[in-house]
Structures are given as C-alpha cells and as structure tokens.
Amino acid sequence: MLELRNLGVTFQTRKGPVEAVRDVSLKLAKGESLGIVGESGSGKSVTSYALMRILDRGGSITAGDVTYSGIDLRRAAERDMLDVRGREISMIFQNPRAALNPIRKVGAQIEDVLRRHAQATRYDARAKAIAALEAVRIRDAEARYEAYPFELSGGMCQRVVIAIALACDPRLLIADEPTTGLDITTQKTVMDLIRELSAERQMSTITITHDLGLAAEYCDRIVVMKDGALVEEGTPEALFSNARHPYTRKLIAATPRLNASIRELLPADTRTPYRPSRSDGETLLKVRDLVKTFQGKSGPVQAVKGVSFDLTQGTSLALVGESGCGKSTLSSMLTRLLDPTLGQIEFDGEDLGAVPARNFARHPRRRDIQMVFQDATDSLNPRFTAAQSIAAPLRKIAKLRGTALKNRVAELADQVGLPQSLLHRFPHQLSGGQKARVGIARAIALNPKLLILDEPTAALDVSIQAVVLNLLADLRADLGMTYIFVSHDLQVVRMLCDQVLVMQAGEIVERGATAHVMDAPQHPLTRSLIEATPKLPSTAFEDPIKEVAE
Amino acid sequence: MSGRLKSIGLRVLQAVPVVIGVVVVSFVLTRALPGDPAVYFAGAAADEQSIQQIREALGLDKSLLQQFLIYVGDLLHGDFGQSIMTGQPVADDLIxxxxxxxxxxxxxxxxxxxxxxxxxxxxxxxxxxxxxxxxxxxxxxxxxxxxxxxxxxxxxxxxxxxxxxxxxxxxxxxxxxxxxxxxxxxxxxxxxxxxxxxxxxxxxxxxxxxxxxxxxxxxxxxxxxxxxxxxxxxxxxxxxxxxxxxxxxxxxxxxxxxxxxxxxxxxxxxxxxxxxxxxxxxxxxxxxxxxxxxxxxxxxASDYAAVQGFVLSMALLFVALNLIIDISYSLIDPRIGFEAR
Incomplete structure (x- = not known):
C-alpha cells in the first residue's frame, strides 16, 4: 500500500545542508503494523513527516520516491496532499495536550477535520464529532465535546487526538511517539486502543518510538534507524533473538529488562566491575504520618494522606505510582520546598518538618538534601554555562570562590564524566546525556547525604539512560549517598533500588524489597503497573553483547 | 456567565482606588505648576487689587485643603468646574x-x-x-x-x-x-x-x-x-x-x-x-x-479646572480601556476566564 524507495531528506540550515534521512526504503502492506525504532536524531520522525509532506521549514525530499496506493506523494500537487492528509493518512503526536488547539473546544476541532474532508455537513457535524469521540471510548462524549484541552487529562487528550486522526476513516495511521509523557498504565490503554481500532478498520499503522519493548509488543514488523538510515528490519522475534547489526544489539542490550543488571545495559567494552554501596545501617530519614492538604476549588484536597516510612543510610528507595498519586508532592516536602500540613520529617535525628520551607534555604541542613530533576534541559538556566550551573550551589551555600571553586567544579565534572572542554558551553550546546550529567554534578556538588531523583532518565534515549543509571549507581557507592528515586519505569527501579514504595491517591499501598514486590505483587495497582510495562520478547537473549564479543 | 459578570464587577471595583489617586495627584500637580491663573485671567493691564479680586472670586485665596474639598464636592455632583480659558463649564468642553x-x-x-x-x-x-x-x-x-x-x-x-x-x-x-x-x-x-x-x-x-x-x-x-x-x-x-x-x-x-x-x-x-x-x-x-x-x-494658561478635568477623563478612559482588554482576553482564551472564577 505504501512504498518508500531510496528516500532522502535534506534540511537547509545556516551551517549548510544537513542530510536527515538517507536512502530509506520501506514497504507497508494493508492492515500491517510497522514499528520504526531509533534514538533521537535517527530520522524516524522526519521520515514520517516527509511522506506526509509536512516537513518543517527548510526541509525537503531530495531523493527517492514515496508511493501510496499508486499516488506519487513526492510529486503530488499541494491541493491533492491536503486531501490525502487526514483522509487517507493520519498522524498522532507525542505530548497530546500541546497537539491540540488550546483555545478551541475539542468537539469543534474534530468537526473542522470532518467538514474539511466533506465527511459531515453543518447539520450533522456535531453528531458525527460525538460519534468520533465515542469511537475512541471516551465516556460521556456529549459533555466532552464542549471541553477545552486544558480541562482534560493527558490520556484523554491523546484519545481526542486519535479521534481527530481517525474521524475520516484513514487507511494509514502514523503514531509518532504516541505515549511519551503519559503514565505507563495510560500508555497501555492508548496503545491497546490503537491496536483495537486499527484491527476493527483494517487500518495500517506506523508506530514511531524509542521504546523497543513497546515496538516489540505492538508491531508486526520493526525497522531500526540510525543516523538517518535503516540498519535492520525484521519481525520482533527474529530481531530480538538474532539481531545482526551491532547497533540493534546495543539498543536491545541497553533496554532495561528482567534479569539484567545495570552493568549489562552497557556495551561490554565500557563495563567496569560493579561496586556495591555500603550502608552503616543507621536510619537517615524517618517520615511519620506526613499529610499535605491543598486548597482546591471545591474544598481542601489531600494530596498526601499520612505517609510513614524509614530510610536507611546508603540504601536507595523507589517511589512508584501514576501521575497524581502524590509522589511529586511527597518528594517536594522531603526536599523541603513545600511545607507539610501534618507529620514529621526526621532527617539525621533532626525534625526538619518543623523548619518552614521559606527558611530552609539558609538552614545548615540544606546542603545535605539535594535533587536531580526530571527535565535536564528545563532545569538548567539557559544563560548559565555548565560550569556556572555546577558552581551555583557551591557559591551560594559553601561560599567557595576563585581557584577553590574552579578546582571543585573540575573535580565534579570528572566525577560525572563530563569532559572539561564542555564546561564553558551553554545548555543548548550540550546533548541530553551531557545535560543530565551537569544536573547530577550540581546536585552532588555539596556532598549531600540524601539525593532525590525525579525520573532523571525519563527524557533520555535508552543507551544514554544506561550510562546515566550506571553513573548514579557508581556515585552512590563512591560517595555513600542515599537515594530516593521517583519513577514509573519499574524495570529501571528494579535495577537501581533496594526498597520500593507504591503510592496511589496519596497513600502507600505496597512496600517492601524491590525484587520481592515485583516478583510477587500484592496490590492490584502494583500488578497493573508491572503488567503495563512493555517487555522484550522472551526470546531476547540474556546478554546480547557477549555474543557479539565472541 | 454570572461568574464572568462577577469578575467584571470585581475589576471595576479595583479601578476605584486608581480614580481616587488620580483625583488627588492631578489636583496637587496642577497646584504645583508655575504660573498664577489669576494674573493670567486678569490680563496685562490689571493692577494688584483687581488680581486679588479675581483670586478671591476663583477661590484661590483659600487653603489647599479647602480648595480640594470644594473640588471633590463639586466632582461628586458631576461638576468639573469652569474653564477660565473658554468661559465654559469644563464638562461641556470635554464632551x-x-x-x-x-x-x-x-x-x-x-x-x-x-x-x-x-x-x-x-x-x-x-x-x-x-x-x-x-x-x-x-x-x-x-x-x-x-x-x-x-x-x-x-x-x-x-x-x-x-x-x-x-x-x-x-x-x-x-x-x-x-x-x-x-x-x-x-x-x-x-x-x-x-x-x-x-x-x-x-x-x-x-x-x-x-x-x-x-x-x-x-x-x-x-x-x-x-x-x-x-x-x-x-x-x-x-x-x-x-x-x-x-x-x-x-x-x-x-x-x-x-x-x-x-x-x-x-x-x-x-x-x-x-x-x-x-x-x-x-x-x-x-x-x-x-x-x-x-x-x-x-x-x-494654568487653567486648573480644565487640566484636572482632562487628566481625570483620561484616567477614566484608561480604566475603561483596560477593562475592555481584560474582557476580550477572557473571550479569546477560555483558560483566562476559568482562572478568574
């Protein structure tokens, strides 16, 4: 049905032309679901934009052919392309809330598409739009028609985006990272929905993702892209049990999975012996009956409802749960950015819960509790160089100046594996992994006792994630830090954390040793979280790198 | 809809202190200006005595506080005072x-x-x-x-x-x-x-x-x-x-x-x-x-009443303008109206 032949896409930039996609050939049959897998910058999104002809400014198809049901999409007139888009080929995007017009009712946005493709008239558009919302299993579709995107949850927004894409019954659906930014359980419902709907309508799908597990679970066939070119193609089983290209092997190896240690995520030649962290068995943090109440529009809302736990020095604790379960509120209270309504936070024998958040910045304990944030880009000041970002806490709290400051920054950069030559660069000149290192260096600058990590690898590619996870494990062993790791990725949690707390609606519903909780989950939420995590096929070998090495 | 009316009402109320401030500041500032309206009004040939008469007629011999109270009292009746320059009520001139x-x-x-x-x-x-x-x-x-x-x-x-x-x-x-x-x-x-x-x-x-x-x-x-x-x-x-x-x-x-x-x-x-x-x-x-x-x-011309009337009407106009802008915000963007409620 769709065929790409030797597709090439070039972007004109200030530094000259950049080849984003090279010599890509693909075939897609009716009803087939294809996965395009690759890390950021591999050209997987650009390929799909190119076949829809919605490339950003400066980008153009410079080579090859795109044929869809006999239509030459590369040479078709723009008028004809308008009819193809949304009618024949539709697309859904990552970050669903941003993908919807913020100031237009979602129903009206569906109507726009229906009426554009003459699928509805002024009189029946409303009814058809509501039917489209019902088709994506939105309950109470009539009321949702009137909603604005900001009134809906992320998962609900993605359903609306899907409703828009499927309103005109296209024959091909392209999903570009459709679950990035969604909860793991929402991810499962969205992906199941797409699979179900495409089976119902005999629609072909192309799923673009960086998550190998996701692609393996939902696609009939997978192609792997690297630096704008296809490197490998095959069914999930064949690909995972017998990957030929070294890049595919590296990618599979870096994907967190059952029975793998974090060292096994790294390429064999960069592995160092694992250093276990020590614990003196002392209790570092004692949390008792912690409650946080916010004033909502309709009365007070309890975000955290009486949470208690102990944390032993030198161990790492995972905080797991869906968005809105109160894990961010809890970690903000522990970092003392937010005042608890009730309860005690006893840190190293001192009740820090009694110190108001606004005074904590000048408290002597400030240096002992530090945080690494989720978005490495947004949590760095864009006008600060890497060195300035790392130096900020040293200047403010340790009052270091001059050569002492410079030496300490250099030492920290070495510790997190950031080349000295990058220290004078600004965040936009650094890669995702390098920015993550800057964030970590800044957090450990003051030798904190407790480090709170809020999904520090969520925005990173798997191979970078593997490196950062190993770095975190090594730093913990070397510096004797204690971690609280906020995450929704249970595979990652399993590899890095000793203990786990599962939260739901502000309460801890399950706790225990990580391996124990994950092997024998008691609470239904824990079970559904584990179930929703995409897994590599069981045929995926234990340690792919070893075989390459042989 | 009633929520929107309420937030509009609130915005109008917020304008009241602004208007009071403008009344005070415009009054004080016009008095601080150099130049004596009585001298200007009396003309080139006037002597000391006729200037004094005019000053009394205009009420300029009273203390500042007294003048202010009279001015505010007149304002409350919708009287902007008399322009010396045109001889007309300031309100008529402005209209x-x-x-x-x-x-x-x-x-x-x-x-x-x-x-x-x-x-x-x-x-x-x-x-x-x-x-x-x-x-x-x-x-x-x-x-x-x-x-x-x-x-x-x-x-x-x-x-x-x-x-x-x-x-x-x-x-x-x-x-x-x-x-x-x-x-x-x-x-x-x-x-x-x-x-x-x-x-x-x-x-x-x-x-x-x-x-x-x-x-x-x-x-x-x-x-x-x-x-x-x-x-x-x-x-x-x-x-x-x-x-x-x-x-x-x-x-x-x-x-x-x-x-x-x-x-x-x-x-x-x-x-x-x-x-x-x-x-x-x-x-x-x-x-x-x-x-x-x-x-x-x-x-x-140091025409106090006219200057004050001008400043005050401008202030009212800007208050109204800001109100219109705020309302049009909430019409354009549904998120803004939501937060105001």
Whole structure:
C-alpha cells in the first residue's frame, strides 16, 4: 500500500545542508503494523513527516520516491496532499495536550477535520464529532465535546487526538511517539486502543518510538534507524533473538529488562566491575504520618494522606505510582520546598518538618538534601554555562570562590564524566546525556547525604539512560549517598533500588524489597503497573553483547 | 456567565482606588505648576487689587485643603468646574472635544490594524523573505517619521499638489452643517440621520489626520503580530492541524491567528493609550478641535479646572480601556476566564 524507495531528506540550515534521512526504503502492506525504532536524531520522525509532506521549514525530499496506493506523494500537487492528509493518512503526536488547539473546544476541532474532508455537513457535524469521540471510548462524549484541552487529562487528550486522526476513516495511521509523557498504565490503554481500532478498520499503522519493548509488543514488523538510515528490519522475534547489526544489539542490550543488571545495559567494552554501596545501617530519614492538604476549588484536597516510612543510610528507595498519586508532592516536602500540613520529617535525628520551607534555604541542613530533576534541559538556566550551573550551589551555600571553586567544579565534572572542554558551553550546546550529567554534578556538588531523583532518565534515549543509571549507581557507592528515586519505569527501579514504595491517591499501598514486590505483587495497582510495562520478547537473549564479543 | 459578570464587577471595583489617586495627584500637580491663573485671567493691564479680586472670586485665596474639598464636592455632583480659558463649564468642553479625538484615534487604529496585522502575518509566514524585509522597512519608516512631518507632507501632496483632500481645517468643512449630537462622532451621527453628504464630508476631513496617525502606530502592531504568529506557527497543534489536512487558510486564521491574538490585543491597548495622549501634534497640524490641543492650551494658561478635568477623563478612559482588554482576553482564551472564577 505504501512504498518508500531510496528516500532522502535534506534540511537547509545556516551551517549548510544537513542530510536527515538517507536512502530509506520501506514497504507497508494493508492492515500491517510497522514499528520504526531509533534514538533521537535517527530520522524516524522526519521520515514520517516527509511522506506526509509536512516537513518543517527548510526541509525537503531530495531523493527517492514515496508511493501510496499508486499516488506519487513526492510529486503530488499541494491541493491533492491536503486531501490525502487526514483522509487517507493520519498522524498522532507525542505530548497530546500541546497537539491540540488550546483555545478551541475539542468537539469543534474534530468537526473542522470532518467538514474539511466533506465527511459531515453543518447539520450533522456535531453528531458525527460525538460519534468520533465515542469511537475512541471516551465516556460521556456529549459533555466532552464542549471541553477545552486544558480541562482534560493527558490520556484523554491523546484519545481526542486519535479521534481527530481517525474521524475520516484513514487507511494509514502514523503514531509518532504516541505515549511519551503519559503514565505507563495510560500508555497501555492508548496503545491497546490503537491496536483495537486499527484491527476493527483494517487500518495500517506506523508506530514511531524509542521504546523497543513497546515496538516489540505492538508491531508486526520493526525497522531500526540510525543516523538517518535503516540498519535492520525484521519481525520482533527474529530481531530480538538474532539481531545482526551491532547497533540493534546495543539498543536491545541497553533496554532495561528482567534479569539484567545495570552493568549489562552497557556495551561490554565500557563495563567496569560493579561496586556495591555500603550502608552503616543507621536510619537517615524517618517520615511519620506526613499529610499535605491543598486548597482546591471545591474544598481542601489531600494530596498526601499520612505517609510513614524509614530510610536507611546508603540504601536507595523507589517511589512508584501514576501521575497524581502524590509522589511529586511527597518528594517536594522531603526536599523541603513545600511545607507539610501534618507529620514529621526526621532527617539525621533532626525534625526538619518543623523548619518552614521559606527558611530552609539558609538552614545548615540544606546542603545535605539535594535533587536531580526530571527535565535536564528545563532545569538548567539557559544563560548559565555548565560550569556556572555546577558552581551555583557551591557559591551560594559553601561560599567557595576563585581557584577553590574552579578546582571543585573540575573535580565534579570528572566525577560525572563530563569532559572539561564542555564546561564553558551553554545548555543548548550540550546533548541530553551531557545535560543530565551537569544536573547530577550540581546536585552532588555539596556532598549531600540524601539525593532525590525525579525520573532523571525519563527524557533520555535508552543507551544514554544506561550510562546515566550506571553513573548514579557508581556515585552512590563512591560517595555513600542515599537515594530516593521517583519513577514509573519499574524495570529501571528494579535495577537501581533496594526498597520500593507504591503510592496511589496519596497513600502507600505496597512496600517492601524491590525484587520481592515485583516478583510477587500484592496490590492490584502494583500488578497493573508491572503488567503495563512493555517487555522484550522472551526470546531476547540474556546478554546480547557477549555474543557479539565472541 | 454570572461568574464572568462577577469578575467584571470585581475589576471595576479595583479601578476605584486608581480614580481616587488620580483625583488627588492631578489636583496637587496642577497646584504645583508655575504660573498664577489669576494674573493670567486678569490680563496685562490689571493692577494688584483687581488680581486679588479675581483670586478671591476663583477661590484661590483659600487653603489647599479647602480648595480640594470644594473640588471633590463639586466632582461628586458631576461638576468639573469652569474653564477660565473658554468661559465654559469644563464638562461641556470635554464632551465636545473628547469625541473629536476619539473618532480620530479609533479610525486611525482601525486603519493601522487593517494594514499591520496582515503585514505581520505575511512576514511571519515567510521569515527572512523579501516580504518580511519589506514589511519591516515600511513599518520602521512609518514610526521613524514624526507625525507632524508626515501630516504636513500628506497635506502638501494631497491638498496642495493633487487637490484631492479638503483644506485641513477642523472636523467639517463650513459648507456642511454639524449633525445633531448623539455620540459626538460625526461619522456615526450623520449615518444615524442618513445624511450621507455630511458623512462623506466628515470622512474626507478625517482621512489625512487618520492616515498620519495610522502610519505612526503600525510598527508595534505589525511587529507584535509577526512575533506572536511565528511562535504559534511553530507549535505542536499547528502541525496536528496540518497533518489533518486542514487548508492553509483555516490553519492560519482559524487556528494560529486566534492564538496569537492575546499579545496583539495587549499591544493595541498600549498603542491606543499613548496615541490618545500624544496626538496633540496631529491635532495642531490639522486644526483638529481635539482634547490634546485643549489640554495643552489649558496647561499654558494654568487653567486648573480644565487640566484636572482632562487628566481625570483620561484616567477614566484608561480604566475603561483596560477593562475592555481584560474582557476580550477572557473571550479569546477560555483558560483566562476559568482562572478568574
């Protein structure tokens, strides 16, 4: 049905032309679901934009052919392309809330598409739009028609985006990272929905993702892209049990999975012996009956409802749960950015819960509790160089100046594996992994006792994630830090954390040793979280790198 | 809907302290001005005694506090005082002059938006292109030329050389009869009674000063439209709309422009306020009987009541303007109304 032949896409930039996609050939049959897998910058999104002809400014198809049901999409007139888009080929995007017009009712946005493709008239558009919302299993579709995107949850927004894409019954659906930014359980419902709907309508799908597990679970066939070119193609089983290209092997190896240690995520030649962290068995943090109440529009809302736990020095604790379960509120209270309504936070024998958040910045304990944030880009000041970002806490709290400051920054950069030559660069000149290192260096600058990590690898590619996870494990062993790791990725949690707390609606519903909780989950939420995590096929070998090495 | 009415009511209440502040400050500032109205009013030949008489008649011999209390008392009765310069009640002067300025400014801004917004959109569609640079050049030239220069230039070309425009003397040529005052806007008043001859007569008089002002105010509006459109056009939902096959027209005007409108409306409000206060030069060039020239003359004559009346009416106008802008925000963006409730 769709065929790409030797597709090439070039972007004109200030530094000259950049080849984003090279010599890509693909075939897609009716009803087939294809996965395009690759890390950021591999050209997987650009390929799909190119076949829809919605490339950003400066980008153009410079080579090859795109044929869809006999239509030459590369040479078709723009008028004809308008009819193809949304009618024949539709697309859904990552970050669903941003993908919807913020100031237009979602129903009206569906109507726009229906009426554009003459699928509805002024009189029946409303009814058809509501039917489209019902088709994506939105309950109470009539009321949702009137909603604005900001009134809906992320998962609900993605359903609306899907409703828009499927309103005109296209024959091909392209999903570009459709679950990035969604909860793991929402991810499962969205992906199941797409699979179900495409089976119902005999629609072909192309799923673009960086998550190998996701692609393996939902696609009939997978192609792997690297630096704008296809490197490998095959069914999930064949690909995972017998990957030929070294890049595919590296990618599979870096994907967190059952029975793998974090060292096994790294390429064999960069592995160092694992250093276990020590614990003196002392209790570092004692949390008792912690409650946080916010004033909502309709009365007070309890975000955290009486949470208690102990944390032993030198161990790492995972905080797991869906968005809105109160894990961010809890970690903000522990970092003392937010005042608890009730309860005690006893840190190293001192009740820090009694110190108001606004005074904590000048408290002597400030240096002992530090945080690494989720978005490495947004949590760095864009006008600060890497060195300035790392130096900020040293200047403010340790009052270091001059050569002492410079030496300490250099030492920290070495510790997190950031080349000295990058220290004078600004965040936009650094890669995702390098920015993550800057964030970590800044957090450990003051030798904190407790480090709170809020999904520090969520925005990173798997191979970078593997490196950062190993770095975190090594730093913990070397510096004797204690971690609280906020995450929704249970595979990652399993590899890095000793203990786990599962939260739901502000309460801890399950706790225990990580391996124990994950092997024998008691609470239904824990079970559904584990179930929703995409897994590599069981045929995926234990340690792919070893075989390459042989 | 009642929530919206309530938030509008709240905004009106917030304006009350502003108005009180303006009353106090304008009173004190006019008193601090150099110059003695009694001397000015008495004329060149007056002696010490007649000046003193006039001073007593005007109530200027009383203490500042007393004067202020009398002024506030009069204000509460809707009495703005008597202008020394024109001999008329200030309220009557303002009612006559304010519509003249408003009509000119509003028409100028409509023309300016009608040109600047499309220019901004055109520039944003192809940043760095020839159109973009052309647009930038046009608006920069417009804002760089002082209004009195553009005004005189337009008069020279269209009145003196081409003879297309009527003589630049006021709001209406003497051959026409002023329409009955309903709104004070000649265009509207003449249209109400269906007197199209007067309507076009007034329009001809308005054209040149309005174009002068419009040229001057295009730059900020066009630049803001361009910037806002650029950022909206690069956002994710525009890509969704394109991928759904919506036409370029729909994407540009139905999706992008409405989202880009907020900063443009803000700019428009700012431009309106500075234009209304600053179009005295244009009024002078075109002998326009507006409030700007009235205020300057009153200031020169130390005509306290007139100056205070002008400042106060401007303040009320700006309060109303800000209210209108806030309301239009909540009409444009549903998220804003939500937070206010």
């Amino acid at each position: 006559r002059k304010l519509p003249a300025s408003l009509e000119l400014t509003l028409l100028a801004l409509c023309m300016s938006c009608g040109l600047a917004v499309p220019l901004g959109i055109m520039a944003a569609r192809n940043p760095g292109s020839l159109q973009d640079h052309l647009c930038r050049m046009v608006v920069t030239a417009g804002v760089s030329l002082p209004t009195f220069f553009t005004g005189v230039l337009l008069i020279y070309v269209f009145y003196y050389l081409l003879g297309w425009a009527p003589s630049p003397l006021g709001r209406l040529d003497f051959i026409y009869i002023e329409p009955d005052t309903v709104t004070g806007f000649y265009l509207i008043d003449s249209a109400i009674i269906g007197d199209w001859e007067v309507f076009f007569g007034a329009l001809k008089q308005l054209a040149l000063p309005a174009i002068t002002l419009a040229l001057f105010t295009m730059a900020p509006i066009a630049r803001m439209t361009r910037a806002a459109m650029l950022s909206v056009l690069s956002s994710d939902f525009i890509r969704t709309a394109r991928a759904a096959g919506l036409t370029e027209r729909k994407v540009l005007y139905g999706y992008a422009l409405r989202n880009a409108l907020l900063p443009v409306v803000t700019t428009l409000g700012m431009v309106f306020s500075f234009t209304l206060g600053a179009n005295v030069l244009v009024e002078k060039v075109f002998a326009w009987p507006g409030i700007g020239s009235y205020a300057v003359e009153a200031l020169v």
